[in-house]
Amino acid sequence: MFAFVVRRIVQALIVVFVISIISFAIKNNVGDPIRQITGVSVSEKERDELREKLGLNDPVYIQYFRFMKKAVQGDFGISYFYKKPAVDVIIAKAPATIELVLVSSFIIVFLSVPLGIYSAIYPKKLFSRFLMGGSIVGVSIPVFLTAIVLIYIFSIQLGWLPSYGRGELVNINGWQTGFLTVSGWKHLILPSVSLSSIMLPLFIRLIRSEMMEVLESEYIKYAWAKGLDKYRVWFVHAFKNTLLPVITVGGVQLGITIAFTILTETVFQWQGLGFLFMEAVERSDTSLLIAYLMFVGIVMVVVNTLVDIIYGLVNPTIRVTGSGK
Amino acid sequence: MMDKISKFRSSYLWYSFKNDKFAIASFLVFMLLLIIAVFAPLISPYNPYSPDNIFILNAEMPPFWIDGGSKEFLLGTDDQGRDLLSTMIYGLRISIMIGIGAVLLQAILGIIIGLISGYVGGKIDSFFMRLADVQLSFSYLMVAIFLSAIFKAAFGVGTFGEVAVPFLIIVIGLAQWPQYARTVRASVLAEKEKEYVQAARVTGFGSVKIMWSHILPNCLSPIFVLSTIQVANAVMSEAALSFLGLGMPVTRPSLGSLINSGFEYIFSGSWWITAFPGIVLVILVLSVNMLGDWLRDTLNPKLYKG
Numbered sequence: 001m002f003a004f005v006v007r008r009i010v011q012a013l014i015v016v017f018v019i020s021i022i023s024f025a026i027k028n029n030v031g032d033p034i035r036q037i038t039g040v041s042v043s044e045k046e047r048d049e050l051r052e053k054l055g056l057n058d059p060v061y062i063q064y065f066r067f068m069k070k071a072v073q074g075d076f077g078i079s080y081f082y083k084k085p086a087v088d089v090i091i092a093k094a095p096a097t098i099e100l101v102l103v104s105s106f107i108i109v110f111l112s113v114p115l116g117i118y119s120a121i122y123p124k125k126l127f128s129r130f131l132m133g134g135s136i137v138g139v140s141i142p143v144f145l146t147a148i149v150l151i152y153i154f155s156i157q158l159g160w161l162p163s164y165g166r167g168e169l170v171n172i173n174g175w176q177t178g179f180l181t182v183s184g185w186k187h188l189i190l191p192s193v194s195l196s197s198i199m200l201p202l203f204i205r206l207i208r209s210e211m212m213e214v215l216e217s218e219y220i221k222y223a224w225a226k227g228l229d230k231y232r233v234w235f236v237h238a239f240k241n242t243l244l245p246v247i248t249v250g251g252v253q254l255g256i257t258i259a260f261t262i263l264t265e266t267v268f269q270w271q272g273l274g275f276l277f278m279e280a281v282e283r284s285d286t287s288l289l290i291a292y293l294m295f296v297g298i299v300m301v302v303v304n305t306l307v308d309i310i311y312g313l314v315n316p317t318i319r320v321t322g323s324g325k
Numbered sequence: 326m327m328d329k330i331s332k333f334r335s336s337y338l339w340y341s342f343k344n345d346k347f348a349i350a351s352f353l354v355f356m357l358l359l360i361i362a363v364f365a366p367l368i369s370p371y372n373p374y375s376p377d378n379i380f381i382l383n384a385e386m387p388p389f390w391i392d393g394g395s396k397e398f399l400l401g402t403d404d405q406g407r408d409l410l411s412t413m414i415y416g417l418r419i420s421i422m423i424g425i426g427a428v429l430l431q432a433i434l435g436i437i438i439g440l441i442s443g444y445v446g447g448k449i450d451s452f453f454m455r456l457a458d459v460q461l462s463f464s465y466l467m468v469a470i471f472l473s474a475i476f477k478a479a480f481g482v483g484t485f486g487e488v489a490v491p492f493l494i495i496v497i498g499l500a501q502w503p504q505y506a507r508t509v510r511a512s513v514l515a516e517k518e519k520e521y522v523q524a525a526r527v528t529g530f531g532s533v534k535i536m537w538s539h540i541l542p543n544c545l546s547p548i549f550v551l552s553t554i555q556v557a558n559a560v561m562s563e564a565a566l567s568f569l570g571l572g573m574p575v576t577r578p579s580l581g582s583l584i585n586s587g588f589e590y591i592f593s594g595s596w597w598i599t600a601f602p603g604i605v606l607v608i609l610v611l612s613v614n615m616l617g618d619w620l621r622d623t624l625n626p627k628l629y630k631g
Contacts, residue, residue: 136614137607137611139614140610140611141607142565142581142606143565144565144568144584145584145607148584148588148599151591156592163592251462252464255463255464256464256467259467260466266568277474278570281474281477281571289475296467297463300463301462
């Protein structure tokens, strides 16, 4: 088990290293920093001097070490647009995205688990068939289209819910939360429903198929033969083993969820990281771009490594063979 | 030829297709969309790429059954005064072109990498599989968004517009190869221990020959199923990228960029610019997904989850 954990952590470090090289390459190659600093009316000689002074003529690996030294201290440079350190901008916008992901994760978990279990236990019932049909339609509707349709129905036609922004926020030690005001919650409904709309059908299908597989297995038959209560068999014996694959897939889906926050936040002008990222792309704000890339990259690496290790702890077969596959 | 047809007609695949109403319906719908896309220049009433057809005075005209619409533009016009129906037909063509192109690219990449990883094993195998793990953990959409954001920042919007189609094919292809590589590798691992492979090896065939003409044909059914699902994924990715403004430019819109340009006008009541391309996109993806579902149930290969 120890070797397995060490191997996973080494792998995570390699990935972070690769991400840092990509970030460094972007910073070095996209846009000329001298031109951005000086403007047009500066002679070639002065430019060369500035280039020398900023260390842009040093060998690439020295520049990379300098970049990493700053990056470890949380310094990715100044955002051209916000005129603030890129990390500060990221930290200021992160709560919006975290709250959005949190609420939609709740929606996904609290709906997909009961619905998935129900349609696995009663696969032939009308409601289960309806769920399966609905879920294939659900995965076929792009998340931005769901968002637009929701805006059209609930904001434009009915006028019940706001269509953009986060509403009134309460500042708790720099964490701008929308959880404490009615308007904050109202603004959260449409974005979080759209964000969960694509994951929900996937999870219902996944839980259903895993659960159906488990229900066919020997130990469940044995549990029935023992004469256990049906709820105990379903929810304790069967569901516990359904959770394993769901955890791993859940870890992988986090990447997709973050990708979808970019789409959702763009539609709802939700002032979070995804919206910030698209703004940074449009303005070619490289410092902000790489800060986002590193932030999201590290979050995903940490989550995936944790999920792998938890999976290894829960599932003994992996510990024995010592590999993740 | 007749022999092959009669063999196909007695196969389980054909039998299951014949008896599945949903499979037939989604196949017909997909074929119809494909035909419309291929023959777009013949079918569409106007050519949306010709500057003659851009009249700002005609902009945002509603469909013909609503007041203010005209029979000239059946589904109304978009924000630039182009006939929405024609623009959608050409947009469908671009979406399908990118979807199929990206799947071809990722299939080629994934099959080659998967074959080599599975057959050769060792260091090469663990390198590619770790790479696939990492890429999958970032999700194909995230990788595609990052790649195109970087390209866009590096080359500027002007050049980006000209090379958008091949560029999107490459970006989506590069972002999605791991699924193929994993699936192919898994079936290669199962096949390579079988006796026919050992027989081929004993006969003295080279590794490439064994991989290509002995193992690969036996791995085709998972590849087949995966390809259907991946076409749907690629079309969705393209739409997402275009919606974010990282894909097709407004001058040559795909369905995604049409939805994006319509979104700006939805608050002023011009719902049709978003709604019709949206419906076409959903029907396209849904028909491909349903075909994929049916294929998976019928061929029942071992696919990787997630």
